[in-house]
Amino acid sequence: MTTLPRIAPMLATPGHLPPAATDGQWAYEVKQDGQRAMAYVEADGSLRLLARSGADITAAYPELAPLGAALGGVPAVLDGEIVALDDQGRSDFERLQSRMGLAGSPLKAARMAERVPAQLVLFDVVFLDGTSLLARPYAERRAALERLALDGPHWSTPSVAVGHGENALAMTREAGLEGIVAKRLTSAYEPGVRARSWIKIRHVRTVDVIVGGWVPGRGRLGGLPGALLVGERHASGLRYAGSVGTGWSDAERTRLAELLRVAAVDTCPFDETPPVAGARWVLPRLVGEVRYATRTKAGRLRQPSWHRLRPDLAPDDTG
Structure with a gap:
């Protein structure tokens, strides 16, 4: 069995859109309003979820367990955000709060999973099939993540936009979303670091x-x-x-x-x-x-x- 390395999530720095002259050097993702999680998938398909604090939250989200099987025996460490969606398909932190803190109550977590199902929105892969991807550029890691084709009943890999930051920001504002995260295409993954190569731009x-x-x-x-x-x-x-x-x-x-x-x-x-x-x-x-x-x-x-x-x-x- 592969021993998966424990990796702290990389953090984004609050800021503004990159200069227009460098717009094409950045990818833009929708900023999700949920609970950050690192997903550790073993070769046997078992899944472990760790929160940003390092706490094990696997038992709080039983509906995410089949994600391991979706990788087909490939061990991986994935970065993403656990969200609960509102009636319009937007992440809603208030709804998610009813799911948080239930890691020690698996029976209650299972009941709440029926009432307020969670989604794991994936946006990075930092370890894959025995190889660390930390030093690889974001564009390469993102391509590797998309090749995994992880779109299921409770997990997804939303598309990103390369360039067109102004349009991405305007679209999220019109849709009532929280904002966007800009990620430099050449950026390495820096565990536990709040880096300037990732910038979160909120509407408030x-x-x-x-x-x-x-x-x-x-x-x-x-x-x-x-x-x-x-x-x-x-x-x-x-x-x-x-x-x-x-x-x-x-x-x-x-x-x-x-x-x-x-x-x-x-x-x-x-x-x-x-x-x-x-x-x-x-x-x-x-x-x-x-x-x-x-x-x-x-x-x-x-x-x-x-x-x-x-x-x-x-x-x-x-x-």
Whole structure:
């Protein structure tokens, strides 16, 4: 049996479209809104799925197990995104959340697979039939992936566009998708690195933040979070990034209240205590994604709005 190497996923850097003069040197993929996963397929057809954090999430997605047989005995390590689709065929992270965190509950995972089926969207192959492809250019890896013809009931290999970045961005905007990822055709695969050769271009600005505290709401929101105090990880600790007070549904606000209660501590986790009256502190372990307009000169988020909780990310995965 081939011993498959463990490979951390390569990460994209937030940014803008490449210059028009170099447009033909890039491929453009639809940015999926799901859970990143590395798929390890052994020669015997067994499948193992690892999240970006390194956690084994195989049991959470039983419908993906037949992918191994689809490779016909060829061992491989594939990179992709697990998504749940809405009624219009778009990836919907809120739907996927009901599938996440079930690796320790295989019976519940099997029931949820019937209600909210998952899809594994494949976009790279980094090890194939005993050979590492890490140093090969993206264009060559992509061609190898397409030759595998992995399109099944719960997995797919969507097409990419070479050049025409402006058109790709406009089409995803019109379709209500999150954005695109631009990948330089000559780029090697850099495990665990947030590289400039992969650029994610979103239609709204978002950032992954760590919750360090909260302020209780008033009136009917008494006991529930009226605002979250969030920060960003840097070399010496957790830097305060601002207060987020909009963007939740009632159900998510209630869920957050319980998570905050369990994580309560007496000391402020930020490098510098923010001047926020009535603040309550929590262990800096909850990760969320926030939409925002711009940043202040001090790096604070302007007009932030809560987008979603990120249970698939650990605090060290942000940035």
